[in-house]
Amino acid sequence: MKRVQDKVALVTGGGSGLGEASAMMLAAEGARVVLADIDEAAAKRVLRRIKAAGGQGAALQMDVSQEADWIRVMASIQRRYKGLHITLNSAGINRGYSDPRETEFKDWKAVMSVNLDGVFLGTKHSMRLMAQSTPVNGSIINISSIMGLIGHPGIGAYNASKGGVRLYTKSVALSCAEKGLKIRVNSIHPGFIDTPLLRESMGRMRDPELAQKTYDALQPVGHLGQPQDIAYGVLYLASDESRFMTGAELVIDGGYTAR
Numbered sequence: 001m002k003r004v005q006d007k008v009a010l011v012t013g014g015g016s017g018l019g020e021a022s023a024m025m026l027a028a029e030g031a032r033v034v035l036a037d038i039d040e041a042a043a044k045r046v047l048r049r050i051k052a053a054g055g056q057g058a059a060l061q062m063d064v065s066q067e068a069d070w071i072r073v074m075a076s077i078q079r080r081y082k083g084l085h086i087t088l089n090s091a092g093i094n095r096g097y098s099d100p101r102e103t104e105f106k107d108w109k110a111v112m113s114v115n116l117d118g119v120f121l122g123t124k125h126s127m128r129l130m131a132q133s134t135p136v137n138g139s140i141i142n143i144s145s146i147m148g149l150i151g152h153p154g155i156g157a158y159n160a161s162k163g164g165v166r167l168y169t170k171s172v173a174l175s176c177a178e179k180g181l182k183i184r185v186n187s188i189h190p191g192f193i194d195t196p197l198l199r200e201s202m203g204r205m206r207d208p209e210l211a212q213k214t215y216d217a218l219q220p221v222g223h224l225g226q227p228q229d230i231a232y233g234v235l236y237l238a239s240d241e242s243r244f245m246t247g248a249e250l251v252i253d254g255g256y257t258a259r
């Protein structure tokens with residue numbers, strides 16, 4: 001028996017990085033995976049990878065910060081699969097470093113709208129469809145960050161959005177438990193993982209070799225994490241193996257926050 005056999009999973013930001021690796025792993029373990037991404041071509045590319053590996057799924061274009069898109073995506077999942085069991089809210093952005101005095105309000109709002117509004121909307125609409133599924137057995141996994149646990153200079157909006165995801169997750173987990181709704185809600189806090197998002201930050205340093213060495217040296221284990229390192233955590237939280245886990249924060253960071 002595969003670990004998420006016959007479950008229906010939605011992965012936002014499924015076209016790249018942590019979303020892509022997690023979607024591949026969920027599909028390999030038997031889930032039907034709906035990839036939702038603002039970049040439709042990227043979602044379709046990952047769907048082709050899933051199908052080539054013998055998995056099943058669909059690719060949809062969506063902007064996680066738009067409620068109308070959530071309503072459309074949920075209706076499409078309902079029509080296609082009649083229910084939903086797993087949502088991975090992975091879509092996220094960063095807008096680089098800035099002094100708080102210089103941070104543009106539009107950049108603050110852009111980060112908040114994708115990273116925090118997107119998780120709010122994804123959680124709300126996933127809960128609604130999960131609650132209508134038979135049997136009800138849901139797992140919502142919100143990707144926060146170690147930057148939702150500790151502060152870092154120059155990324156105030158990112159820090160605030162990820163800290164918000166952490167506590168919003170706990171609140172909803174408790175609401176579900178209080179109502180006897182069988183939906184678990186947990187957050188994952190990745191450290192520095194080698195994805196296009198991180199490469200973009202590294203790209204701001206002029207010398208790529210020095211950037212790699214600098215980022216590797218920041219990690220207690222001596223190297224960056226790989227997207228699969230997070231996907232294994234996603235798979236555990238998505239599967240019934242974690243049935244007693246809700247409102248928790250899973251830190252996967254090579255020891256970064258242990259110091």
Ligand SMILES: NC(=O)c1ccc[n+]([C@@H]2O[C@H](COP(=O)([O-])OP(=O)(O)OC[C@H]3O[C@@H](n4cnc5c(N)ncnc54)[C@H](O)[C@@H]3O)[C@@H](O)[C@H]2O)c1
Nearest residue numbers: 013015016017018038063064091092145190192193195197
């Ligand atoms: N890479 C890291 O080191 C790291 C560490 C901690 C947390 N995270 C978080 O992990 C998540 C995934 O990051 P990643 O590193 O895989 O980044 P990535 O850039 O590789 O992938 C992000 C995906 O989200 C999509 N996306 C962006 N805005 C969207 C929107 N409005 N609607 C729908 N899709 C949208 C992008 O098109 C892309 O496919 C993010 O929430 C990020 O903050 C990443």
